[in-house]
Amino acid sequence: MSSRAGPVQDVIERLPPAGVDEELRPLPSRWSESDKCSGLEVLLDGTEVRFQGVIKTSDEAAAVRSDHPMPRECGIYYFEVTILSKGKDPTLIGIGFSGPKVNLNRLPGWESESWAYHGDDGFSFACTASGKHYGPKFSTMDVIGCGVNFRTNTAFFTKNGNYLGEAFHSIKTEKLFPSVGMKKPGEHLRVNFGQTPFVYDIDSMMEVRSSDSDIENHYAGAFTDLFLQQERARIGAEIDRSTRRSKKEETALIQELVAQYLAHDGYVETARAFAQEVRDQRRQLGDDDALEAMDPAEDIHAINRQKIRTAILNGDIDRALKYLKSFYPHVLESDRNRDIYFKLRCRKFIEMMRRCNDLQTGASSQAMTDSTTSITSNGHTETKDDEADAGVFDHQMELDDQVQRESHAPSLEPVSIPPPLSTFDSPAPSDDPAESEAMDTTPDPAPTQPQPQPQPQDTKSSAMRHKQLLDKAIAYGQELQAEFSGDARSNYRKVLQDAFALLAYTDARGSVVGGLMEGRGRVEIAEEVNGAVMQSLGKPPSAAIEKCVAQTEVLLDMVQANGGEAALVDLRVYLR
């Protein structure tokens, strides 16, 4: 019952591999969803295959091929299959490889252009239904490796990491796909096309490498990368095993590291939420050591720093400057922090230009959202943003009062500020109960009388408003220029020029300097300001987790200078 592939398959066969350089063909990466017998289920992104169907006759079976053929150019190709099924012995499974047109209703090995090692008898089958004695039988939890050496046209198998010797020779077929076939319902296999370390030490076999073929070297290089990857994984596992902490101790240490970082860097609400969630967890485990240590201290500075950060992240630089001036007047006066002061001022200009730009191009805060995060804003954002436009520019003068009102009045009307970059369904900061609660404890910066807030002028036409915003931005730019262009510091002039270049574009966001408008800039400056405030408070500028990373970096540097396996450890991998 030899198969003829249908015309459709023929057409597909002739198509060049899509988007892939002919010389660098892809390696097999998973079981094919289409090139399989119907009773087979391909699971877990093609790494597993399970047979659920029924076999009618004894010479019928169900087979599947990989998505790509093994490139002959690679020299040696190797993959491993783990038998997961709980089926009763003997396991009727064949592991091997076959050409693209071999019938998938048969076990590989039985048909021409197919070769395989069968688990029920340990025989090897080369393009014929009668097998030869080859190796041991295999069944549940065994790991069978299959290697094809395209230089010698031979193939071998491994069982649980042991080499079983050459199984086939004179393999000349052009396109060969890794293939498995099975006969019993419930049979279940997992494949490793190199994504995880192999059980068999293929490394030693790969050492003999010819240097006269660039292509082969390319694939050998790909394999070397693979082995390096495996080696890294092995060392990673060794490092994980080397820990002397119990999981419980480690958990406690990490919870402390995280809590300390959140408190240190002024992520007040995150710190609270985290402490609460840890408490809930421990309570379930009957661990009632009330965990007071986990509570972020009601640290007035943490709350102040959080306010400053939030203002900067919202693009409300004036507010941030006001907060800084009232809470930490010395920070920005210090010569050491002049850079930060300069960056904040420039950022304000960029935020003004951002508003002009978005009004001009009809983009709402949605555009800002798109450029920074993938979170979609809700329908209200646009109106909020319009008000915010008015808020920033019309009420600039009232900002002093706003800041001061906040420290007086526990309940506030929503203050007009630009919406956060990523909302995550959060209320505006001033609506936040935690924030108003925090306000009660905020020190009084300089009391004045609260003033009523003028209503946003909805009637003003968009063009008028754009003109007004632009004029204000230009006026502010001139201020900046006057204040900083004479500064001897090397990069100030360049930074100013880049920022002013925003004026030249109708759609500055899409321009070469558009990157300035992205939210990333806010995050960076927010962190710098936080660091400066921490320093002014005499606190360690970095949290324990940062120290942990820094120490690891230095220690790794020292160890890697000695060579050896440590050289394969890459800290970057641990950080992203």
Place this chain on the structure above:
Amino acid sequence: MSSSTISPPAAMEHSFDRLVERARPSKTDINFVIMDYLINEGYPSAAQKFAKEANIQPFADGEAIQERVDISSAIRSGDIQLAIERINELNPQLLDTDPHLHFSLLRLQLIELIRPIVSAPGPPSPTAFEPALEFATTQLAPRAPTSPAFLQDLERTMALLIFPPEKLTSQLKELLDLGLRQKIATTVNEAILHSQGERREARIRNLVRLRAWAEDKARQSDKDLNLPDKIELGLGSESPNNGAQDGDAMVA
């Protein structure tokens, strides 16, 4: 040893400390590691707040975290039946393809049936164990022969019924420790993450281990690297008594 712990004058500060001072890890990296941890180990509310406060993308949908949190939470509160149901709703294949995980959940369920009886004061009535016995016979016994480890685990658990609580060996006491719930909850969380193509463990765990490993390697090195006797993180829990906790117990 004690004389060497006197801190050196500021001018002679350890060159190691200066190197550490200079290596300024990026905030983006740290925030990434923190977010990774909050999501991986299931702190949805903190993750949500952190996304907002640090202005970073949560890179995982809240629902997916919540599903794992609900399962972990059910296990931690001893409702293993609910946990198993939730796992099956989430991924019907997970327990089928991981018999060890399935068995350890069922065994915990058995322990939870036994726990209230043995922890009650006074000798238990002979009928009190009936539900536990029935569960053991119907759910665990058929699985036990498939692995010697299963059999041993089942036998050990059944011993809880025989020994009076005050005479339990430390090995048996461990079974009744609520820490076992956390252990199983962690294993389940890791298995779910793995089945979803995610990392099993949060990066911060590997990072903490890497630091200890690198310190060990540095201390074993022949070269005189002039390391301080103790490398501290500056955490409250670091006291002279539990220095070993910090992974630097290798001081020669």
